Amino acid sequence: MKIAIMGGTGQIGSLLARAFHGDGHDVLIFGRSPAPAPWRVARWDIADVSGWWKQLDGTDAVINLAGRSVNCRYTKKNREEIVQSRVGSVHAVAKAISTCANPPKVWLQASTATIYAHTYGKVNDETGMIGGSEADAPETWRFSIDVATAWEKAFDDATVPGTRKVKLRSAMTMSPDHGGIFDTLLGLVRRGLGGKSGNGRQYVSWIHEADFVRAIYFLIANDLEGAVNICSPNPLTNQEFMFALRQAWGTRIGLPASEWMLEVGAVFLKTETELVLKSRRVVPGRLLSSGFTFEHPNWPEAAAELCRRWETLTSYPETKA
Numbered sequence: 001m002k003i004a005i006m007g008g009t010g011q012i013g014s015l016l017a018r019a020f021h022g023d024g025h026d027v028l029i030f031g032r033s034p035a036p037a038p039w040r041v042a043r044w045d046i047a048d049v050s051g052w053w054k055q056l057d058g059t060d061a062v063i064n065l066a067g068r069s070v071n072c073r074y075t076k077k078n079r080e081e082i083v084q085s086r087v088g089s090v091h092a093v094a095k096a097i098s099t100c101a102n103p104p105k106v107w108l109q110a111s112t113a114t115i116y117a118h119t120y121g122k123v124n125d126e127t128g129m130i131g132g133s134e135a136d137a138p139e140t141w142r143f144s145i146d147v148a149t150a151w152e153k154a155f156d157d158a159t160v161p162g163t164r165k166v167k168l169r170s171a172m173t174m175s176p177d178h179g180g181i182f183d184t185l186l187g188l189v190r191r192g193l194g195g196k197s198g199n200g201r202q203y204v205s206w207i208h209e210a211d212f213v214r215a216i217y218f219l220i221a222n223d224l225e226g227a228v229n230i231c232s233p234n235p236l237t238n239q240e241f242m243f244a245l246r247q248a249w250g251t252r253i254g255l256p257a258s259e260w261m262l263e264v265g266a267v268f269l270k271t272e273t274e275l276v277l278k279s280r281r282v283v284p285g286r287l288l289s290s291g292f293t294f295e296h297p298n299w300p301e302a303a304a305e306l307c308r309r310w311e312t313l314t315s316y317p318e319t320k321a
Contacts, residue, residue, distance in 0.1 A: 001220070002026045002059045004104070006044065006093060007066025009034055011180045012110075012173055012212075016063065019213040028055060030066075046085075046092035053096035059104040061220045062163075064093050067110065070147070073270050074140050086151045094158035106164040106220055109155045113171045113205050113231055113282040114274075115148035120201055123235075125285025126169070126227050141274045152227070166219050171205035171231035171282055173212045174302065176310035186310060189242070189249050195256035200239030202279035205231045208296035208306070215284075218292050229284045233297050238276070241299060248303035 003020050005013050008029035017039050020027045027039035030052065034041035044052045046066070056062060066089035068081045090109065097103050116124040117131035118141065131145045152167055174182040188194040207215070207230055215230050236244075246254045257265070262273045284292070296302040 001061060002028070003061045003063065004028045004030065004056055004059050006030045006062070006064040006089060007110075008063075010065065011175070011177055012170075013063075013065050015173070015175055015177070015209055016213060016216060028059075044092075046088045049092055049096040049099070053099045056096050056104055057100040058102045061106050061108060062093060062097065062104045063108045063110075063216070064089055065110045067151075070144065071271050071275065073267075074143050074272055079143060083147055083150055086147065087154045090151065090154040090158060094160055097158075097160045097163055103160060103163045106166065107160065108166050108168055108216065108219060111152055111155075111167045111169045111227070112144075112148050113169050113229060113280055114144050114278065115152070115169060116280065116282055118278050119281055120203065120279050122281070124229075124282045126229055127285070128282070138274070140272055141278055144274060144278075164223065164225055166225060167227040168216075168219075169227055169229045169231075169282070170212070171207050171229075171235075171280065173207055173209055174306055175209035176306050176313055178313070182306055183310070185242075185245060186249065186307065189246050189251060189254065192251070192253040193255050193257070194242050194246050194249075194251075195254035196239040196242055197257050197262060197276045198238070198259045200237060200242075200256070202238050202277055203235045203281035204238055204241040205235040205280040205282040206241075206299065206302075207231045208294075208302045211294050211296055214295065215287060215292065218287070218290075222290060224286060224290060228286050229282050230287075231282050231284050232299070232302075233283050233288060233294060234299065235281050235283065236299055244300040245303045245307075248300065248307045 003025055005016060007013060008017055009031040017027050017029055021039045029039060029041045030044040034043060042052060042055060067086040070082060072078050115130055117129045155167060172181050242254060266273045
């Protein structure tokens with residue numbers, strides 16, 4: 001296949017590019033300043049598609065992952081950049097596709113499982129309630145809902161006849177790569193800080209990298225349209241999640257972090273507590289009903305596999321407490 005990935009220089013884009021390229025597909029990564037890679041790379045500009053739209057002509061799949069990271073403080077400037085980068089990239093891809101004589105067969109557009117309501121009880125499949133009005137959710141958390149809904153609206157409004165459209169409501173993708181979310185969480189565990197966050201009751205939705213890649217392949221090959229949750233079928237509470245990670249690493253110590261500690265830490269780390277305190281209890285209803293099967297459906301097993309591979313990527317031994 002010929003596959004184009006917008007915003008493909010980050011962790012998820014690199015993960016997909018490695019997998020597609022390794023399987024022999026023609027991969028083209030678009031970025032603002034792409035570095036040399038084993039696959040083809042190209043520079044793009046969301047304000048002017050004239051320099052790159054022709055490279056989408058005849059493409060089997062376009063995957064748009066572009067958007068400024070939400071791992072920051074939600075200042076006015078950062079909020080504007082987060083929204084504009086996402087909505088602007090959608091408009092640019094739509095314009096480029098509509099210009100093609102032989103448009104891509106499918107457009108997979110990044111979204112987020114954070115779009116669902118903050119809940120400890122109800123499990124959210126694709127029919128779950130969109131969040132933003134929960135009485136116990138801070139105002140800053142509602143911003144992420146506004147971003148997600150604006151992102152998806154821009155995609156829904158895009159007119160691209162002949163191209164199937166899929167919204168990827170993805171949970172946290174776990175891979176052993178340096179700088180990813182798993183690497184960050186394991187770093188806490190390795191330092192004895194991998195206890196529960198807050199009350200630990202908030203649910204964590206996640207997906208193993210192998211299942212993420214397999215889900216993308218599945219969506220390219222099958223005729224699903226609209227929103228699809230990309231996550232493991234087994235979300236679990238933060239307390240259970242961190243306990244399983246400590247067990248996988250082989251350490252007993254895991255100091256908890258209270259909400260006030262997280263608030264203080266978030267200021268120093270220039271991030272928001274929503275990333276760890278919002279309860280995301282999301283399941284992949286449409287994938288399961290369409291016949292998709294998971295290689296790593298359960299977190300304890302997935303965490304153990306990821307820990308083993310993380311160690312092979314690390315050049316120094318660890319003493320586990």
